[in-house]
Amino acid sequence: MANLQETQSYETSVEEFAQALTTARRMQHDWLTYGVDYVHFYVEDADSNWLESWGDDEILANKLLDAIKEFLVSSDDVAIRVRQNLGERSLFDLAVNLEVCWRIGEINDRLCLVRNLLAGEDNVDLNNGELLNLAESLVGKLAEFSE
Template identity: 35%
Template sequence: MVKEIEIKKTDKFTQYLEHLEAGKKLQEDWINHGIDCVDLYFEDIDGDWLETWGDDDYEPGYIEKLTTFLESDDVVAVKVRERLQHKSIDEIIAGLEYCLSQLKEEDRIFAAKDFLVGDVVVSGSCRASGNDDIDEVELLELAEDLMEKLTGILG
């Protein structure tokens, strides 16, 4: 067992020496070639690689997918925008992120219903806004449809 520890220390020391030598070589190349030493380490430095970074296999991110859905003409998205017309897209996304963060599906649906009612959701607790004339079944169905759509979109 002592030998294993010594071998690991030796491997780390060897790696350290390799990195030290690479650093020395880079410094030497900088001294000898100046800014042109970059050409020694990178291919196509003058190309358009920065402008085309990520174009090959670009897939929209989490927030982009939510934004695209909320701005679409999807029936569920339209209903959500109508219910939450006083909130910005960013506020809606923040609320939906909280709803999606719930571990159980039932909790997600009820969190979404509370969010659609206009309840203030803060760290797992909720404060109702006092709207008694809202159709609970309709809201629950919308929340269920919303969570189903988002789960399908986000994977």
């Protein structure tokens, strides 16, 4: 059953990549055909100051990231266990990665993504029951924040 789920996940990833590649090729073709005016096909307000203000909304108005950061430094039992598990790794990096996982990850894959983040690059025993319990608790907390 797990192999079937992984296969479907890979198929979805390949389809998304193929779609992104097709879009990039179309943009490149339009650029070669129309020059810099191709931007007007893709951006409604190409003549405004969108480049100067790019990313301001994401940084300033990311309530989920703020909630995750506040939670990770709190005295909550789950937050304490997460900090103990992190060791020398950056709490801020974990918060950013958790927010990204939550935003772009599939609902069914979130537990796996969070578990992998907690395991870190060393990929300590991913089947560790304690790590899985911590990941489940953390996913529960993240679900509360995103409501």
